[in-house]
Amino acid sequence: MNEPNSHFRFFLAFAFAGALVGALSYIPRVAEIPARADALAQTISVATAVNQAASPFAEIELGARAAFVFDVSTGKTLFDKNASAQLPLASLTKIITSVTALTLAPNYALVPFNNERWSIKDLLSFSLTASSNDGVSAAAAIAGSFVSHGETDAENRVWFIKEMNKEAHKAGLSASYFLNETGLDESMELAGGYGSARDAARLIAYTYQIHPELFGATTQSESVFTEENGNEHEAYNTNKIVAEIPMLRASKTGFTDLAGGNLAVVFDAGIGKPIAVSVLGSTEDGRFEDVKNLVDTTLRFLQRNDL
Template sequence: MTANEPDLKTLIRKLEKRHQKKQATTALLAGTAVLGLIVLISPLFTKQESQPIVEVPGPVAPLTGPDAYANTKIEAKAAIVYDLTTQEVLYAKNSRSQLPLASLTKLLTMYAASDSLKPDATVVMTASALASEGESGFTEGETFAFKDLARIALVASSNDATSAIAETAAIAKATSGQNMLASAVSAMGLSQTYAINGTGLDESTSVSGGYGSAYDVATLSGALLTKAPDIAHATIASSLTIRSKEGVLHTLKNTNPDVVRVPNLLLSKTGFTDLAGGNLAVVFDAGIGHPVAIVVLGSSIDGRFRDVDKLLSLTLDHFAGIDPSSQTAAVGNAL
């Protein structure tokens, strides 16, 4: 680990402090509100010539202090830190540029499939689905509940599972898979996103299976958390076991090895192809019910994790009102 890379223990401490601070602020505001109420009703019971003015603070305003992201350097071609609660862009690097999504496209597929398939709907593992790149251990004719196959499709980035879901959902909507995905894109207003297939696998050496921007992926991640929380939340598990309707157990590992090491994670999805490079989308809780999305596109297979770790650390600094330049100066003076 280099001097510029965030230490995991430091990230954990920052997140814990963030939650404690949020809880303390809530308690303070509640106490102040009670005090204000007492002051307001006291004239009804006590005659006084003059009443002292008590100022009750309003809601905590957004931080307007130093820019925690100033001079940030990451490997990714594009990135965003997007506050899903306030819809504020906290950090952006080419965030509206259209780039290959690789397996981040699977987030779109699960969102679209959730429109036409109920959680317990049966999905059949077909020969065409099994022909997809990669081996997940499924067999032709095996059947699953949509909710189970969708979870493992995202956790393990299974192309077989994703293809089977896309086929079943498209049939249920009496349309093609591509049209189904396009309808979901339109419904969410993702201006830079379109998908040729449901997996995001490259169609050729020059054409990706899905395209979109970092901003669109952040929006999509938040939408999936709202629409299908059980499916989205499964992506934070280090591994997942599901049972087919025939009783066969399947256990697959998460393609993001860091999921269990980052506290308050709500969603994680990796992506990598030759055209896309390394992609990663995560959503974490920066406070109590305060989801923030971090997306990096066009990094490397290892650089995507470093990029997100750095942006996560800086985001916690942002909410704490910490100026990273002052920290650097303090370290320099100490040396």
């Protein structure tokens, strides 16, 4: 009676030992774990490199110190080069000047300018197109009078500049602040306004969304404006590449000794697909090459990704 039980116990022990050996064979040796982790990391690294190489932006070369491209409708960043750096804005400042003026002054406001009277919207549009310092200063003085009631244009402009900085804060321009309404350098060391490439792109997109009528002339090489007495004035666009940007909706140039060459634009990459582009700290001519490069690259990127 004991002999069968002995055989049975031996069989169970043998089966258990075999199962244990089989199970252990599936457990990776300690030395293999780092090797497998390294292989996985290399696979991920290669995949990332392939994705980056597949993007047209991976090959782009810019002369600008900073640049930013984003999809206005979704808020998605498409390209970023040093986009948070705070740099001189030059005449891109005139965009926030225009927003502030239309916030403070009623639409029917008339502005004395060069012994004529202009509607405030026409004068601002003229000034954005031709980058007129005198035009935005005149508009700022009138708009500032609605909040300061100062006795002089200079006093009104001081109040106006305070409102510009409030407007910038409201628009979420976290790196921006302004010392004057034109963007002209205050001195050899101090610019008239500062902001980031991210701020510049967001500013022109924000302004275009709430005041698209300001930018119609900025998409043409030249435009004609008529002041209240019927006198006509030609405005020649400071943006040399308006004809080279498809579906251009808004543009503004900037150039000073401290800033170098700046340019911000909004263009449509498709129906309901506005894209904002900005470059800061390029050269006087290089800013146009940089923006054209970014626009063309953005279109290739969106086409490749079917966005």
